[in-house]
Amino acid sequence: MDETKRRPRIDWIHTALVQGEAVRAYTKWDYQPTVIDGVPESFARA
């Protein structure tokens, strides 16, 4: 997350660093698009 825009509290307790790691062991594929333009491709691959 952009450190210059990160707010206190919620952005810390509700954010995981490399969050895909939580499901990577038992999903076929995971991805984290950062803008909406990357979502269609991730949908297609998923």
Added chain:
Amino acid sequence: MRTRRCGRRTRWCSRCGLEDIFLSESRPEGDNVWQGRVDRRCSSASRGLAGGDRRAAAAVARASLAAHARRRADLRAHRSGEMRGAQAMKRWASDVIVDLLHAYQLPYAALNPGASYRGLHDSIVNYGGNRPVMMLCQHEETRSADRPRLRQGERPSRWSRSCTTSSASCTPTWRSTTPTPTERPVFIIGATGADGRDQAPAAHRLDPHGAGAG
């Protein structure tokens, strides 16, 4: 994958014309009676889409993204006066995701409502006309346990919200999907919470966190 049309044709969106979708026998009772008004219209390019064709889905994505780019605007949800009226013209990033959920014909969304993807929840209701059909789950384990009870003949793909911050919550999802991973794959979408800009719903913006899909 076996689907059988129920024979009832209902126009669930006045513009997008995706009436063929969700008319399989897996539709829940009374699910075809929605006649509400869609404030933010579905993409016109999704008209006539039938089947899960990837090229058609790509066309939906292109048109949906273009519509989003033209109408991109900041939401100031905490200012209710500005929110009213203008909201009907806004085109959120989460609307694009809903277009994709429709394009890939994901009939159900087993979710436990969370703030991290509240924008997507809003788009499913107000833009997508309550499609995919949402199944409220009060816990991640409930969401997972619903899965085996679905009737035979249902479309094999489902959409489930993933827990993005706790591996413990994701574990039950894995356990329920492991026995038949190829019969009924689960499509998981997660969001990452607030994006730190203007208090806007993260799933509306998808920036800088975005949503993970797997």
